[in-house]
Amino acid sequence: MHGPGDIVELADQPAGARETVAPVWHARLTALLAEVSREALQGEDLEEVLRRIVECLVRNLPVAIASIILLDDEGAHFVQEVWAGDLDLYPAELAHGWPVSVGAAGRCARTGEAQLITDVDTDPDYVPGNTKVRSEYLVPIRHRARLHGVLNIESTQPDFFYPEARDVFDAIADQIAGAIHLARVVAELESANRKLEALSMIDGLTGIANRRCFDQRLAAEWEWQSVEHRELAIVLIDADAFKPLNDAHGHLYGDECLRELARLCARFADGADDLVARFGGEELVLLLPDRSLEAAVALGEALRRDVEAAAMRHDNSAIAPYVTVSVGVASVTPTSGRSPDRLIAAADRALYAAKAQGRNRVVAAQVE
Numbered sequence: 001m002h003g004p005g006d007i008v009e010l011a012d013q014p015a016g017a018r019e020t021v022a023p024v025w026h027a028r029l030t031a032l033l034a035e036v037s038r039e040a041l042q043g044e045d046l047e048e049v050l051r052r053i054v055e056c057l058v059r060n061l062p063v064a065i066a067s068i069i070l071l072d073d074e075g076a077h078f079v080q081e082v083w084a085g086d087l088d089l090y091p092a093e094l095a096h097g098w099p100v101s102v103g104a105a106g107r108c109a110r111t112g113e114a115q116l117i118t119d120v121d122t123d124p125d126y127v128p129g130n131t132k133v134r135s136e137y138l139v140p141i142r143h144r145a146r147l148h149g150v151l152n153i154e155s156t157q158p159d160f161f162y163p164e165a166r167d168v169f170d171a172i173a174d175q176i177a178g179a180i181h182l183a184r185v186v187a188e189l190e191s192a193n194r195k196l197e198a199l200s201m202i203d204g205l206t207g208i209a210n211r212r213c214f215d216q217r218l219a220a221e222w223e224w225q226s227v228e229h230r231e232l233a234i235v236l237i238d239a240d241a242f243k244p245l246n247d248a249h250g251h252l253y254g255d256e257c258l259r260e261l262a263r264l265c266a267r268f269a270d271g272a273d274d275l276v277a278r279f280g281g282e283e284l285v286l287l288l289p290d291r292s293l294e295a296a297v298a299l300g301e302a303l304r305r306d307v308e309a310a311a312m313r314h315d316n317s318a319i320a321p322y323v324t325v326s327v328g329v330a331s332v333t334p335t336s337g338r339s340p341d342r343l344i345a346a347a348d349r350a351l352y353a354a355k356a357q358g359r360n361r362v363v364a365a366q367v368e
């Protein structure tokens with residue numbers, strides 16, 4: 001069995017002796033690559049992936065510092081450095097990016113070539129991170145055409161990075177490139193999924209929540225309010241004489257009125273857990289936790305008046321020369337295990353009554 005100690009000793013060997021023990025590096029390399037892979041797979045996000053990799057490197061190899069310095073998308077600035085080591089590293093200030101025109105790492109990124117610094121004192125670009133460091137090896141981290149950053153290995157021994165050692169770090173840099181690529185693809189997929197999930201909850205015409213979102217939130221609020229023994233109200237809003245509106249003014253004007261109605265309704269969803277949603281067609285809904293029936297009726301009445309005040313022209317309504325709404329209201333203290341459909345059914349009955357009583361009014365109903 002060979003361990004990291006074998007590699008430490010290797011660094012002290014004359015060139016001829018090194019060749020005889022080079023297989024030690026290569027045997028170690030296979031195990032190390034497997035371990036780097038395992039570590040990379042366990043990271044939750046890119047930063048943790050990188051931290052696990054650099055910690056794995058300093059645990060297994062006789063290096064003083066290992067760091068991964070990431071480039072921005074343009075490859076013009078280093079924007080993040082993740083490091084591990086026995087020595088303290090005083091990393092350059094990366095808050096605003098560190099241009100690739102500066103430092104040995106910058107030279108590595110600019111040229112796309114590995115940089116071997118056998119004696120840091122003689123390298124004009126070397127930026128000291130710790131005064132005990134004597135030699136440094138920098139390898140580009142590249143996946144296909146994209147340069148992700150630079151792998152930076154520092155040693156307290158001069159001439160530490162002889163060819164066998166450099167082979168190992170070159171191979172590790174390739175593997176890091178794969179790990180970074182994978183972590184970035186996963187992050188992009190997760191972000192795209194979050195956007196899709198959000199989009200799937202939005203009504204395309206009005207920009208407010210859609211029915212799917214409403215159903216989910218209703219179920220969640222129902223359970224929550226049943227635990228809290230608090231009321232849950234809904235207000236159903238239905239535009240009056242909408243078919244005649246479309247017939248008289250055209251579908252596009254109808255769409256515009258729906259958007260304006262959604263905007264007016266949204267102003268009443270001002271509590272942290274309130275929701276305004278398109279219930280379907282020309283019908284909108286407000287989900288209002290912690291509202292009594294009286295409070296919800298008052299809110300429905302204020303909304304009805306606001307719609308009147310908006311005076312959206314309607315030349316084909318028997319009720320008024322502008323758009324009006326009928327409103328059905330219901331409120332209940334939910335019981336876990338019973339369906340929230342009872343609440344919707346009550347608001348629907350109230351809405352039907354408002355229509356039957358002449359429209360442009362608010363009616364409340366008891367939950368049965």
Ligand SMILES: Nc1nc2c(ncn2[C@@H]2O[C@H](COP(=O)(O)OP(=O)(O)OP(=O)(O)O)[C@@H](O)[C@H]2O)c(=O)[nH]1
Binds near residue numbers: 238240251253258
């Ligand atoms: N412009 C437009 N019209 C819609 C949309 N969704 C539903 N509608 C129309 O809304 C109208 C609803 O008609 P009805 O259910 O008969 O109701 P109404 O004419 O509003 O009559 P009352 O509700 O009884 O006052 C239908 O003509 C639908 O085509 C939409 O997204 N845009």
